[in-house]
Amino acid sequence: MTTEHIVVVGGGMVAHRFTEALRARDAEGRYSVEVIAEEPRAPYDRVALTSYFTGRAPEDLQLGDPALWHDPLVTLHRDSRATGVDRDRRIVTVEGGREVAYDHLVLATGSYAWTPPTPGADLPGVFVYRTLDDVAALRGYVEERRATLGRPVRGAVIGGGLLGLEAAGALQGLGAHSTVIQFNDRLMNLQVDAGGGEALKRLIEGMGVAVRCNTATKEIRAGKDGHVGSMAFADGAEQLVDVVVFATGVRPRDELGAAAGLEMGPRGGVVVDDTCLTGDPAVSAIGEVACIQGACIGLIAPGNTMAEIAVDRLLGGESTFPGADTATKLKLLGVDVASFGDAFATTPGALEMVYADPVNGVYKKLVLTDDATTLLGGVLVGDASAYASLRPMVGAQLPGDPAAWILPEGSVEKGEIELPDEAGVCSCNNVSAGSIRGAVNDHECHDLGAVKACTKAGTSCGSCLPLVKKIMATELEKSGIEVSNALCEHFALSRAQLFNAIKVAEVTTFTEVIERFGAGRGCDICKPTVGSILASLYNEHVLAGDRAALQDTNDRVMANMQKDGTYSVVPRVPGGEILPEHLILIGQIAQDFGLYTKITGGQRIDMFGARLEQLPQIWKRLVDAGMESGHAYGKSLRTVKSCVGSTWCRYGVQDSVGLAIALELRYRGLRSPHKLKLGVSGCARECAEARGKDVGVIATDKGWNVYVGGNGGFTPVHAQLLVEDVPDEDVFRVIDRYLMYYIRTADRLQRTAPWQQEHEGGLDEIRRIVVDDSLGLGEELDAHMARHIDSYEDEWKAVLNDPVRLRQFASFVNAPEEPDPTLAYVPQRGQRRPATPEERASAPVLIAPTTLEVRS
Amino acid sequence: MTATLPTASSTAGTSAPTRVCALADLTPELGVAALVDGEQVAIFLLADGSLHCVQNLDPFSGASVLSRGITGSKGDVPTIASPIYKQVFSLLDGTCLVTMDKQPKEGRAADLVVHRVSLDNGDVFIDLAGSA
Numbered sequence: 008m009t010t011e012h013i014v015v016v017g018g019g020m021v022a023h024r025f026t027e028a029l030r031a032r033d034a035e036g037r038y039s040v041e042v043i044a045e046e047p048r049a050p051y052d053r054v055a056l057t058s059y060f061t062g063r064a065p066e067d068l069q070l071g072d073p074a075l076w077h078d079p080l081v082t083l084h085r086d087s088r089a090t091g092v093d094r095d096r097r098i099v100t101v102e103g104g105r106e107v108a109y110d111h112l113v114l115a116t117g118s119y120a121w122t123p124p125t126p127g128a129d130l131p132g133v134f135v136y137r138t139l140d141d142v143a144a145l146r147g148y149v150e151e152r153r154a155t156l157g158r159p160v161r162g163a164v165i166g167g168g169l170l171g172l173e174a175a176g177a178l179q180g181l182g183a184h185s186t187v188i189q190f191n192d193r194l195m196n197l198q199v200d201a202g203g204g205e206a207l208k209r210l211i212e213g214m215g216v217a218v219r220c221n222t223a224t225k226e227i228r229a230g231k232d233g234h235v236g237s238m239a240f241a242d243g244a245e246q247l248v249d250v251v252v253f254a255t256g257v258r259p260r261d262e263l264g265a266a267a268g269l270e271m272g273p274r275g276g277v278v279v280d281d282t283c284l285t286g287d288p289a290v291s292a293i294g295e296v297a298c299i300q301g302a303c304i305g306l307i308a309p310g311n312t313m314a315e316i317a318v319d320r321l322l323g324g325e326s327t328f329p330g331a332d333t334a335t336k337l338k339l340l341g342v343d344v345a346s347f348g349d350a351f352a353t354t355p356g357a358l359e360m361v362y363a364d365p366v367n368g369v370y371k372k373l374v375l376t377d378d379a380t381t382l383l384g385g386v387l388v389g390d391a392s393a394y395a396s397l398r399p400m401v402g403a404q405l406p407g408d409p410a411a412w413i414l415p416e417g418s419v420e421k422g423e424i425e426l427p428d429e430a431g432v433c434s435c436n437n438v439s440a441g442s443i444r445g446a447v448n449d450h451e452c453h454d455l456g457a458v459k460a461c462t463k464a465g466t467s468c469g470s471c472l473p474l475v476k477k478i479m480a481t482e483l484e485k486s487g488i489e490v491s492n493a494l495c496e497h498f499a500l501s502r503a504q505l506f507n508a509i510k511v512a513e514v515t516t517f518t519e520v521i522e523r524f525g526a527g528r529g530c531d532i533c534k535p536t537v538g539s540i541l542a543s544l545y546n547e548h549v550l551a552g553d554r555a556a557l558q559d560t561n562d563r564v565m566a567n568m569q570k571d572g573t574y575s576v577v578p579r580v581p582g583g584e585i586l587p588e589h590l591i592l593i594g595q596i597a598q599d600f601g602l603y604t605k606i607t608g609g610q611r612i613d614m615f616g617a618r619l620e621q622l623p624q625i626w627k628r629l630v631d632a633g634m635e636s637g638h639a640y641g642k643s644l645r646t647v648k649s650c651v652g653s654t655w656c657r658y659g660v661q662d663s664v665g666l667a668i669a670l671e672l673r674y675r676g677l678r679s680p681h682k683l684k685l686g687v688s689g690c691a692r693e694c695a696e697a698r699g700k701d702v703g704v705i706a707t708d709k710g711w712n713v714y715v716g717g718n719g720g721f722t723p724v725h726a727q728l729l730v731e732d733v734p735d736e737d738v739f740r741v742i743d744r745y746l747m748y749y750i751r752t753a754d755r756l757q758r759t760a761p762w763q764q765e766h767e768g769g770l771d772e773i774r775r776i777v778v779d780d781s782l783g784l785g786e787e788l789d790a791h792m793a794r795h796i797d798s799y800e801d802e803w804k805a806v807l808n809d810p811v812r813l814r815q816f817a818s819f820v821n822a823p824e825e826p827d828p829t830l831a832y833v834p835q836r837g838q839r840r841p842a843t844p845e846e847r848a849s850a851p852v853l854i855a856p857t858t859l860e861v862r863s
Numbered sequence: 864m865t866a867t868l869p870t871a872s873s874t875a876g877t878s879a880p881t882r883v884c885a886l887a888d889l890t891p892e893l894g895v896a897a898l899v900d901g902e903q904v905a906i907f908l909l910a911d912g913s914l915h916c917v918q919n920l921d922p923f924s925g926a927s928v929l930s931r932g933i934t935g936s937k938g939d940v941p942t943i944a945s946p947i948y949k950q951v952f953s954l955l956d957g958t959c960l961v962t963m964d965k966q967p968k969e970g971r972a973a974d975l976v977v978h979r980v981s982l983d984n985g986d987v988f989i990d991l992a993g994s995a
């Protein structure tokens with residue numbers, strides 16, 4: 008079989024999906040793919056473009072697994088624009104004159120940002136909003152203007168649609184004032200009706216963005232320095248502005264197709280049939296450039312569908328384009344807007360059911376069939392929490408009273424929704440309820456991560472995740488698979504439920520806990536969990552009462568067990584700042600006990616190879632010199648990593664070390680569902696890698712930005728912005744509440760990143776709870792944290808003062824000082840390490856542990 | 864407490880029960896290690912008052928650490944979980960009940976050797992010869 012060569016013109020989102028799907032499905036390697044991309048980077052997530060302003064780096068926006076571009080059958084040319092297509096010779100010409108031959112050509116050139124002809128549109132300070140380069144230039148300009156003008160920048164966005172509102176939010180995020188200029192009589196006129204538009208306008212204005220509807224822009228005028236200075240409107244009014252963003256719609260980039268003589272749609276776009284083929288059987292078009300079923304569609308979901316269809320057809324499949332779902336949800340920070348199905352009630356006889364609460368800026372409308380049972384569409388403004396559940400129900404009967412879906416939570420009982428198999432759940436990736444059920448039942452995906460990896464549901468915008476989770480849970484329950492809510496065989500409760508139960512019942516010992524809420528004797532899963540909950544709630548010593556037996560070996564001896572059964576010792580070095588005396592002491596102890604030393608990834612020093620019976624002697628010396636436990640063993644605060652910050656660094660704008668130390672001392676010893684790591688950087692260069700931490704704090708010239716939910720480990724995630732430019736007090740309060748809320752509600756061994764992602768409503772909801780105090784929990788969380796801070800004691804110091812607990816550090820009950828005779832070491836680079844089984848076999852190289860005498 | 868120090872020459876199977884400690888030296892649900900004739904064993908006093916003794920060597924890691932694991936139950940069987948890779952063993956007959964999809968170290972059995980423990984006048988005795 009010979010390999011056929013496919014050339015894809017355009018390196019956008021749909022080109023990526025095409026390439027990924029082809030390589031996933033073309034197992035025999037029938038096709039090789041060459042992607043010609045004009046932008047200077049591999050395909051990225053354009054939908055998430057705005058998150059660039061909340062600190063996501065361009066690399067974070069990369070789509071899919073970068074390994075795709077190293078596949079031997081895939082070639083990606085960046086910075087490379089196709090200039091012509093010769094269909095007779097089957098050749099694409101690339102800028103610079105290079106010719107590329109194809110067996111099949113795929114046009115995936117997308118759209119460009121269209122701007123209405125406006126005088127002044129070419130002045131410096133006028134931008135569009137389509138590519139990473141666009142947003143990077145916009146950001147650079149705003150920052151530079153602010154510095155030059157010495158005052159906040161005035162911004163205007165022309166266009167009040169989805170994109171315009173995103174752009175306005177972005178300008179605000181950059182610290183600029185922003186005004187949205189809308190030609191139509193309401194915002195988002197394509198998606199929401201008049202009532203929704205009104206509610207939306209109030210919400211947007213509430214965020215400090217000015218809105219001018221019914222306004223046409225006549226001219227953009229230069230200021231004295233030749234940059235944008237003001238705008239003039241058709242009604243004669245004028246407004247001072249420093250930067251203008253056009254968000255007035257997109258037009259297909261169909262110039263290649265047009266020049267090659269392919270049929271064009273009435274409003275542009277390369278005409279294709281339902282299989283994505285143009286009139287030339289060797290040329291397909293997919294994504295925004297394709298005019299399919301009479302129109303170009305400016306959304307990612309139908310583009311991805313086209314990519315899948317084109318792949319399917321190339322591999323001999325039969326699929327056809329089913330029509331587009333134009334449901335939309337605004338991703339703007341803090342504003343909930345969604346519209347789906349027949350939002351304007353154009354179906355004959357359609358009924359509209361409306362709930363409006365102007366005070367709180369909520370407007371919700373359901374469009375139903377004339378018998379008020381079948382859902383046709385809807386508009387949700389101010390509270391779009393029902394979106395994920397309702398959107399897939401379009402065309403199906405809503406159980407119970409439909410009003411339940413729009414009235415405030417709890418006023419009417421909601422019917423249980425059972426989605427039909429064919430209902431689309433994830434529109435970004437075209438995943439139906441049936442596929443999710445299939446993943447659970449036939450592919451043994453029993454947790455959200457597995458379902459996501461298997462079906463791709465929820466991997467793009469994420470708005471469908473709550474629903475995906477619900478379907479998965481229902482399915483697991485049906486097939487009798489224990490929905491892994493239960494902690495283990497001894498507790499039917501989840502960790503969060505158990506936490507509440509223990510808190511309400513005020514029980515303080517494991518015996519009481521298991522008698523009241525569990526069964527059996529416990530195990531290595533529930534015992535440490537209960538130990539951790541008791542510690543979070545009452546903050547008594549980890550070894551107090553019957554607790555020692557609950558702890559994993561690490562907590563039980565307050566050190567980390569190594570592969571040979573010895574331990575490591577890690578004293579706390581708050582913020583990574585250390586006294587020379589302490590450095591010397593650590594070195595001295597390591598020498599005296601023959602410990603292997605290493606600088607950890609958490610800015611402190613680890614001493615390895617201490618035997619159980621040596622731990623108290625080592626810790627006594629550390630504690631006497633004023634050092635304390637670093638909790639390297641605990642599911643608790645580990646380190647607060649810092650950069651040197653403004654005290655020494657020429658770029659630092661705040662004292663990052665000072666804040667890091669304050670945070671580390673505040674949260675030290677705090678027991679939690681999993682370990683906690685924080686980081687503080689002194690400026691946006693981010694030398695402390697704070698965004699890789701559960702909580703990251705980054706200095707700004709106005710205060711601090713707090714990011715939450717970052718994670719290294721197996722699935723790295725960058726932390727997301729929680730609050731911006733806040734003073735020290737707020738940093739403490741916001742983090743106090745965030746951590747306490749996490750501690751109370753997360754699953755066992757669930758770090759903040761997955762917790763945050765799986766939390767109903769995601770980070771936005773968490774922000775409402777911990778920043779806006781929407782549940783009224785604030786004071787309680789504050790008080791809980793205050794109790795923790797007040798009752799903190801160094802665990803090691805406490806044990807050293809307690810002869811009973813010290814007895815647990817005997818190596819053998821009948822020979823308390825006798826070293827474990829099975830330990831064996833070999834020298835390496837001037838220190839020692841455990842011997843391998845092979846080395847043990849050749850006895851002479853062994854260093855017996857007892858040869859390293861303890862000086863006292 | 865009189866410590867019974869290891870004697871290099873002894874071979875399991877011929878010795879008489881050895882006193883390792885007083886019952887009062889044990890804390891319910893927390894294991895201790897003991898040296899009996901040069902061999903390491905792990906001894907557990909459970910909350911129900913029962914005493915158990917198994918080899919201290921964890922077959923899956925090769926480290927002598929089982930005394931420092933977490934006691935518990937699986938169904939009605941009292942168990943000990945290894946602190947290193949979390950395998951779970953029966954304290955009744957030493958069977959490995961949960962392997963965590965791992966194999967024991969080369970040349971080692973997955974199941975533990977169980978030793979007979981007896982109480983005499985408040986003292987705990989281990990008999991390496993008699994398996995429980």
Ligand code: SRM
Nearest residue numbers: 567575606607608609610611613639645718719720721758
């Ligand atoms: C010592 C150290 C490596 C080093 O030599 O630098 C280390 C050593 C261990 N890490 Fe780590 N990690 C160390 C920094 C890190 C970092 C980097 C950091 O903190 O900046 C990460 C990635 C950041 C993160 O956690 O998000 C890291 C991610 C992990 C993970 C993955 C966590 C996850 O969410 O997926 C584990 C596994 C786990 O906890 O389940 C882990 C587990 C471990 C354990 C506890 C494994 C174990 O059970 O034995 C190791 C304990 C060694 C010991 O005895 O001290 N270690 N580990 C570092 C100690 C830092 C400290 O001072 O406390």
Ligand SMILES: Cc1cc2nc3c(=O)[nH]c(=O)nc-3n(C[C@H](O)[C@H](O)[C@H](O)COP(=O)(O)OP(=O)(O)OC[C@H]3O[C@@H](n4cnc5c(N)ncnc54)[C@H](O)[C@@H]3O)c2cc1C
Nearest residue numbers: 017018019020021045053088089116117294295305306307
């Ligand atoms: C800020 C923003 C927010 C958005 N939000 C959403 C949303 O919430 N939901 C949603 O569904 N959609 C959203 N969209 C739209 C979505 O991003 C697009 O529908 C999607 O990117 C279309 O993919 P595509 O591959 O067809 O086009 P594109 O992603 O535009 O890719 C086309 C690529 O082809 C390149 N190209 C063009 N001509 C040539 C040539 N001659 N040679 C080489 N390369 C060429 C272009 O440079 C571009 O990189 C948003 C768009 C933006 C800008």
Ligand code: SF4
Nearest residue numbers: 650656659689690694
């Ligand atoms: S983050 Fe900033 S202050 Fe900190 S070391 Fe880097 S450049 Fe300096």
Ligand code: FES
Nearest residue numbers: 433435467468469
């Ligand atoms: S709907 Fe966007 S990821 Fe599922």
